[in-house]
Amino acid sequence: MSHFRPILAAHDVTEQQWRVIRVLYEAGKLDATEVADKASILAPSLTRMIRSLEERGFISKHKDDADGRRVLLQITSTGREIVEDVMPESLKVYADIDARFGAARVERLLDMLEELASLKMENGSLGEE
Amino acid sequence: MSHFRPILAAHDVTEQQWRVIRVLYEAGKLDATEVADKASILAPSLTRMIRSLEERGFISKHKDDADGRRVLLQITSTGREIVEDVMPESLKVYADIDARFGAARVERLLDMLEELASLKMENGSLGEE
DNA sequence: CTCATTTGATTAACATGGTAATGATACAGC
């Protein structure tokens, strides 16, 4: 990711903020919980990021009329411009990794990591005996 | 790691702090740079952690007589007690992962990650064209 | 020896991870 940061830094966007606006770019209007989930960001972090991203005009925030607790988020045209500017570099990073590490190995690596992560969820055979 | 945190939380020690005192437990007296390196912690973070760990009496800090810029760190008997109390749980976590995920696969996973990480260091074929 | 450079540590400033507490709205049961 650190390869990637300079491009984002030029837009004053962190990697986490990038994930948020990219999710909104791809999915359209989403509520905050879905965004947090898809961007792997905790709720308290997202709250802070929403404030910052909205102040800078990258996203807009609305209350859900159907459920007053929920917050709906949407990317703005300014935000879209950033995504469209950064995306080519982003794709290049992944293409480069695929080329140099091997796409098949990348996939295998991700599979293993996912499986390892799911293992740890299944139970707690730890610290409770 | 989150499996591991309850045990550490009982001692009011974070995962990063655990890595620091474990390194010092195993290596004896070390200077700050080596500790930061072995525990994968950045210098500014380590500076803050030293303050906290020293205040609580888990480590001691001395100036290096041979090089006044360097700081030497050493675990105290209090710190040693914590390590000896937590270590069994720590080993259990790794043993559990080895058992459930497979020790060979764990090793393969670590190898792949190391190789991937080293790839990214070699150059920057990114963002500079 | 003196000065410029280098190196190690610290500080500062900001963003995020993480947990707990609080607030506000929905909702189920009565």
Place this chain on the structure above:
DNA sequence: GCTGTATCATTACCATGTTAATCAAATGAG
């Protein structure tokens, strides 16, 4: 319709990641 509970978001608080700036000590060139 009210009330207790559950759910979503926010706030508060602290630790760490991250970069840049600063400070102090060591080192090298002259």
